[in-house]
Amino acid sequence: MRHITAFSAAFCLSLIATVANAQQWALDMVDSTDHDFGAVARGSDTVYKFEITNKYKEDVHIAGVSSSCGCTSPSIENNTIKTWEKAYVVAKFNTRTFTGLHSATLTVRIDQPFPAQIQLRVHGNIRGDVVFEPGSINFGTVDQGATPEVRSRVNFAGRSDWRIEDVKSESGDIEVELVERQRYAGSVNYDLVVRLKESASPGYLKHQLALITNDRNAPRIPLDVEGRVMPAISAAPENLQFGEVAVGETGSKRFLVRGKQPFKIAQIACDDDWFQFSTDENASDKHVVDVRFYAKEESGPVKRSIVVTTDQGETFKAVVTAYATVKPRPAAPSEAPDTTAPEASTASTATKKLAQD
Incomplete structure (x- = not known):
């Protein structure tokens, strides 16, 4: 009986650890799990956004979110999150219908790539003596x-x-x-x-x-x-996804820079020489920028900002973010088996005789 009890306890502890690990991957995507609204006026538009970043290769899908208290209304911005994209859990403090100290636990339900839950907490004090119009x-x-x-x-x-x-x-x-x-x-x-x-x-x-x-x-x-x-100057797409690029290989993408009036591109800058750029030098309201990514010896994720400045002034610029994952250099292929005919000296007697015939 003692052996059975010990086995059951060990199994339960193992199960708890497995569940905790299963939830941790989801929790690692959140920038914070608690927010204090502080003291806010009645009628104020009090909103906080919890940021979720997908750090994994698989798409993440948020099935829904619920609140433990009517004082806070939750919603989701961007239910499906691709690699390095962001979603937001929006917590709206209901200052028009509640006053006093209130708190709520928001439960975020994830169903892909694996089932998981994230719990977020908000709290604050809605003052009844101060009102903003509008909020x-x-x-x-x-x-x-x-x-x-x-x-x-x-x-x-x-x-x-x-x-x-x-x-x-x-x-x-x-x-x-x-x-x-x-x-x-x-x-x-x-x-x-x-x-x-x-x-x-x-x-x-x-x-x-x-x-x-x-x-x-x-x-x-x-x-x-x-x-x-x-912006007077904008770029599309704002995110360049190069995907997986092996060390020593290259990847190519392009983006479009637009303006409300003709302009020239003065400079395209990036903190990393892994990226090289080419574009035209004429004044136009549209410019195509070609980007070439060179994967060097360091493997792992790459995230860099590309800043396009124009002749319109310092604040008239566009920013594009480039993402890539550098893979190790592929291993050299193993030596192929020798499929050539055997040397005459190694051929069998029967083969030699057949050749003579």
Whole structure:
């Protein structure tokens, strides 16, 4: 009986270890598993994206995601992830229907290439005394060089001496103006004007303003800023996949650089001399760039940025990311068996006689 018990315990421990290893490959794809929203205003658009990167050869498919609490609504961006591509688990804190301290566990279900689950956690404090209208600063999609502005009304209810003392931002792409509109009977209102600078770089905007108040218990209130600046210069595809290339071999790809007006390509730069480029020198709104990848002696994954600058200015450029996997040099083929006729000296007596006949 003791032998059976010992065997059962060993089997259970082995099974637990196997399951843990099976889940670990999935967990290794996630950049983080926990996020604190902090103290946020009621009505604010509070969203966080967990990043998932496929580090494997097989495609990864996310079957779905669920939340343990109605305070957080989860969704998936890009269910099927190819090698080195990314997906996002989007966690939206429901600040319009909940107030107070809340937390949720998000369970991500993967069904390919192997079944696995990833658990992510979010938590935060939804304040009931501060309201943003609208709940975030969203510039939408704008052209590079445009300077749009968006207003948000900040409403506070509680005490007449409450005030916003500063607005901080780590982004150099935006500027902020704060105007107090009303202070009466415990109600305080501000207008917050946020402008996008002309020098804003192309790409997605995802910043956060921090409203610094005189409330000692919760002095900092975040406000999300988002949008997309469409580049005057763009490249397609943005990712070049060379696949597997053996040491000593080469791979070829090409990409297209577009502009809203004719331009010249001033330089194509990469940190690695494994890549060589060729293109035309004329002014045009379209340029084809040929890329040649030379696999050197080091095997393993390769990821490099290719930066195309133009004669339009320093910020008018395009970036392409190149991926490849360098395989070891193939082994020399084994010596083929000798299929030539035997020498006369080694031929059998019967063969010699037949030849003489």
